[in-house]
Amino acid sequence: MTSQSIQQLIEAFQLLPGVGPKTAERYAFYLVRTGNDEITEILDALNKVRASIVQCAQCFNFAEISPCEICSSPKRDKTIVCVVSHSADVVALEKTGSFNGVYHILGGTLNAIEGVRPEHLKIKELTARARQGVAKELIIALNADMEGETTSLYLVKLLQPLGIRLTRLARGLPMGSDIQYADELTLANALNDRKNLGGE
Amino acid sequence: MTSQSIQQLIEAFQLLPGVGPKTAERYAFYLVRTGNDEITEILDALNKVRASIVQCAQCFNFAEISPCEICSSPKRDKTIVCVVSHSADVVALEKTGSFNGVYHILGGTLNAIEGVRPEHLKIKELTARARQGVAKELIIALNADMEGETTSLYLVKLLQPLGIRLTRLARGLPMGSDIQYADELTLANALNDRKNLGGE
Structure with a gap:
């Protein structure tokens, strides 16, 4: 008999x-046990998110204003657009500090089994954005899995006619990894995309 | 750059x-993505818990009233008190439908490393309750781990002089388990606590 x-x-x-x-x-039970401070903190945060979060009309990321801080920043390079599937990917990429362009959040990846089709993602909006002519390069930054690959291929086919430079994230060995234990696909990718270290 | x-x-x-x-x-991100209904549901539940949950003055379980529904129910047997460490244990025991007594929630188990001493648990209150003479049996229902065993031993030493019947939960093979893969301690417990199936 738990309390209702x-x-x-x-x-x-x-x-x-x-x-x-x-x-x-x-x-x-943790929250009930530890008392009201923790509950209040979570309540405040939820209330604030519910009241203040909107979707940026340009990149479709979640933000407090639209266009969001990244899209409206004069310091960001609008000619390079990084196409990702989720907002969390933006967080991960921003943490690297290595990207100064802007983003386009698709809202997922194509998935035949779960019924995610092109019209469920912000693909139409991406094409429209590409047609505006501001972007010179689209980095397709999707997961290195089946759905990510399928979506990447689909986007390349769709966007190639527009004559914009299309790139994808590099594939290879993750940092701290051991060649002996790397899977075959990762190792094959690392071999194929090998870099010249010097010499001829 | 995540929104603040x-x-x-x-x-x-x-x-x-x-x-x-x-x-x-x-x-x-899941909550931000799926929208306001989920957020509202969690907010409501948190608000309600914060506003309505008190600790029962008798068994120290969390409830909407004190004494709680179990302690105040005329259908429950007040002579059998099941001593547990947490409220979640009460939930688990109530789900079995096999217990009709009342509870006493200690609020944890003794733990030298984490500095949990007898005065941090509702042990004084348990002794006082046992002294009142209503309880005829105390079931020490603590986890079958180091801290649970230590606390059980401590309670037995403390309560034995009061002349109340002290019991603990049975030890043995869990349902669905395979003798071949049972650990030695569990198997030893199962052997020691074996039950007579008939015959002489």
Whole structure:
């Protein structure tokens, strides 16, 4: 016999991705046990997100203003557009500090099994953006998996006629990896994309 | 460059037990992406828990009233008290439908490394409760690990002089388990606590 409001919180936590009944129970009882400060902090953050987050009309990233800070920054190079599937990818790329262009968030990748078709992603908007002529290069920065590859191929076919430079992220050995334990595909990619270190 | 309010939500989720930056990021972006209904549901549940949950003055479980529904129910047997470490244990035991007594929640187990001493748990309250003379049996239902065993031993030493019947949960093979793969301690427990199936 769990109290009804704790039960409701356990069910609410199960809305989060990958959270099952046991994890939700752990979260709920932890919050009940540790008291109100933690609950207030999460409440405040949720309220703020609900009240302030909009989707940028240009890159479709989530932000507090539209166009977002990246799209409206005079310091960013508008001629290079990095095409990613999710907002979290933007976070990861921004953390590198190696990219000074702008983004275009597709909102997912093509997936025949889950029924994600081109019209469900911001592909029409990407073509329209490419046609405006500001972008000189599109970096297709999708995951190195089946769905990412399929989507990349689809985008290349669609965008090649526009004459914009299309690139993708490099493939090879991840840092800290051991050749002995690398999988065949990664090793094949690393061989094919090898770099000249000098000499002739 | 993540929006400040999303960043705040990512940090708030890291307050939850076992949630690191990556998982928190996943939760936050999921909620931002799927929209306001999910956020509202979690907000409502958190608000309700914050507003309505109190600790039962008798068993120290979290509930909407004190004494809680279990402690105040005329259908429950007040002479059998099941001593557990956390509220989540009550949920698990109640799900079995096999227990009709009442509970006493210690709030943890003794742990020298983490500095959890008897005065941090509801042990004084348990002794006081045992002295009242209503309880005829205390079931020490703590985890079958080091901390649980230590705490059980401590409680037995402390409570034995009161002349109340003290029991603990049975040890043996879990349902669906394979003798071949059972660990030695579990198998030893199962042997020692074996039950007579008939015959002499």
